[in-house]
Amino acid sequence: MKQTWFITxxxxxxGRHMTEQLLARGDRVAGTVRDLDSMTDLKARHGAALWLAKLDLTDTPAIRRVVDQAFGELGRIDVVVSNAGYGLFGAAEEMTDEQITHQIDTNLIGSIQTVRAALSHLRTQGGGRxxxxxxxxxxxxxxxxxxxxAGKWGIEGFIDALGQEVAGFDIGCTLVEPGAARTNFRYQSAQLSPKLDAYDASPARMAHRMIEERTSIPIGDAAKMAEIMIASADQHPAPKRIALGSDAYNVMHKQLSNRLAALEAQKELAFSTDFGPGM
Incomplete structure (x- = not known):
């Protein structure tokens, strides 16, 4: 059955991979971009099946206006994909206040507001993803x-809690956790902090070198990942998380295992702070 998707x-x-695959199979896509001219080729090929709007995720009133417009003009939207974002890399002390604000406004607040803007529509229509x-x-x-x-850990907490809030409305929530993929994320859209000499010997400097010198080739196939994301919309119940890429699996498995081991080692300490029985 054909579906309608909203994708930032x-x-x-x-976002591009998902849009191309969805349009190719006959679905409709309502897509947002900051530059409409970047979509001229797809719009020419797919016409009315591709609905487009200009949107900057740092503009909260515009987010609600565009989401309302998409639902209003297209009717039911089955899947909302909060995808837009970028990476900011460098030592925390090196980053400018403006860089920090823009990163959080885009990756965290923009994502939260996109989802919030869609919720009333999804509830009214009886569910969605x-x-x-x-x-x-x-x-x-x-x-x-x-x-x-900070942005990604924040949005994970938001979506985890949100999923529990809206499950009764038949709205499923899924977090997608890709590893490095061959998109423009690392070597085109990523931003770097200014440099402080004090961090030249810090592990933080490796990110500057990797991005400036293009020394690392991502292992992940973005088209395969997009295919799995699309397929997840037909899974019931909605998967809470989807890890994509061997690097994602290995890194997350190691760090989560270490965190769990550290928590287990503190069990006695944690329990020791409770009031005793009958107190």
Whole structure:
């Protein structure tokens, strides 16, 4: 059965792959971009099946206006994909206040407001699906990624809790946690902090070198990942999380195992702070 999807950031990366695959199979896509000219080719090929709107996720009133417009013009939207975002890398002390604000406004607040804007429509129509793009960086951390992780860990907590709030409305929520994929995320859209000499010997500097020198080739196939994301919309119940990429699995498994082991070691300490029986 044909479905209608709302996807932020459809001009590149996972958003572009998903949009191309969905249109090819006959679905409709309502997509948002910051530059409408970047979608001229797909619009020419698919016409009315591709609904487009200009949107900057740092503009909260515009998010609600565009989401309302998409539901109003297209009627039922089956799946909302909060995809748009970018990476900011460098030591926390090196980043400018403006960089920090823009990163959180885009990756965290923009994602939250996109989902919030869709909820009343999904409830009214009797259900739907929310797919939130996170990252292996939503469960694991790396030096130079402090602000990127802040956004991804934040959106994971939001979606986890939201899923419990809206399950009774037949709205399913899924977090997607890809590893490194061959998109423009790392070598085109990623932003770097200014440099402080004090961090030249810090592990944080490796991110600058990797991105500036393009020394690492991502292992993940973005088209395969997009296919799995699309297929997840037909799974019932909605999967809470989807890990994509061997790097994502390995890194998250190691760090989650270490965190669980550290928690287990503190069990006696944690229980010792309770009031005693009858107190």
């Amino acid at each position: 950031g459809v001009n590149s990366g996972f 929310i797919i939130q793009l996170s990252s292996m960086g939503g469960q694991a951390t790396f030096p130079a990624g402090s602000l990127y992780h």
